[in-house]
Amino acid sequence: MQDKMIVVDGVNIRYRDRGGDGPTVLMTHGIAGSLELWQKQLDTADGTVRLIAWDMPGHGLSGMGAQPYDPDSFSRFAWRFADALGLQNLVLVGNSLGGAISLRMADLQPNRVVGLLLADAATLGRETYLPFRLMTLPFLGELLNRPGPMAVEQQLKALFHDPSVVTEELRACVTRNVHKPGAVAPFLATMRSMTSLSGQKPQIVDRSRAILGALQIPVTIVHGRQDIVLPLSHSQAAAALCRQAEIIVLEECGHTPQFEQSQRFNQILSDLLKKAASREGVAA
Numbered sequence: 001m002q003d004k005m006i007v008v009d010g011v012n013i014r015y016r017d018r019g020g021d022g023p024t025v026l027m028t029h030g031i032a033g034s035l036e037l038w039q040k041q042l043d044t045a046d047g048t049v050r051l052i053a054w055d056m057p058g059h060g061l062s063g064m065g066a067q068p069y070d071p072d073s074f075s076r077f078a079w080r081f082a083d084a085l086g087l088q089n090l091v092l093v094g095n096s097l098g099g100a101i102s103l104r105m106a107d108l109q110p111n112r113v114v115g116l117l118l119a120d121a122a123t124l125g126r127e128t129y130l131p132f133r134l135m136t137l138p139f140l141g142e143l144l145n146r147p148g149p150m151a152v153e154q155q156l157k158a159l160f161h162d163p164s165v166v167t168e169e170l171r172a173c174v175t176r177n178v179h180k181p182g183a184v185a186p187f188l189a190t191m192r193s194m195t196s197l198s199g200q201k202p203q204i205v206d207r208s209r210a211i212l213g214a215l216q217i218p219v220t221i222v223h224g225r226q227d228i229v230l231p232l233s234h235s236q237a238a239a240a241l242c243r244q245a246e247i248i249v250l251e252e253c254g255h256t257p258q259f260e261q262s263q264r265f266n267q268i269l270s271d272l273l274k275k276a277a278s279r280e281g282v283a284a
Contacts (some may be wrong), residue, residue, distance in 0.1 A: 030096025034060030068189030161254030224253030
């Protein structure tokens, strides 16, 4: 599948669009990630759903944009990206930081969102990966993010419970992302906007929980039990806040379930799409 590029706010944004006649699903990756982490969804698309994955500004092969971004800035930019593609009613799917962004997108324009899938989403609770907390410290964060083999291995360890899922192609993609010119400073700035040495910042967590509590659309929350970045308890507590939410725990799975357990994830997404379609039919 060929990459496409579109200019949004003067920034070149890379995306992949499977096309299709059904509902549109916008998939947003996590911090330091890229659209390749949605490749197993894109590869299995059958034309009944339009799947779109994108590289956020400063990530993958997209341009940098007005760095640094925080989750709210990313969510506003994501809607401008959706506007540029002429997208209307969306099912939003986000992993990690992409989950926090998708949640905020639903809050910004609730009339354009018909379903939400949060996969190991950030900003649902305070506890987080020790290396991320250490990255908030001056100098140490820069040292930990110095491009090189150690940074690549640390990212792969954070993403996946089962190292056997890491293909050479995926390793090359992560290596490319780690070595993206000019990416370290905005990555750290984004991380520091969300996190302190004691964990994810309470005001950001409180906002995410408040948004969840007000949602009136079908919500599926997925979490890998072996996620070392964000504990399962975050998603469990978040699901309890939202009457529309279903929580699904994936066993033997880490921080990136859409890649590590793609078949199960794809079925979960399909089930959410049916719920969203049923709800639209009732509303109509």
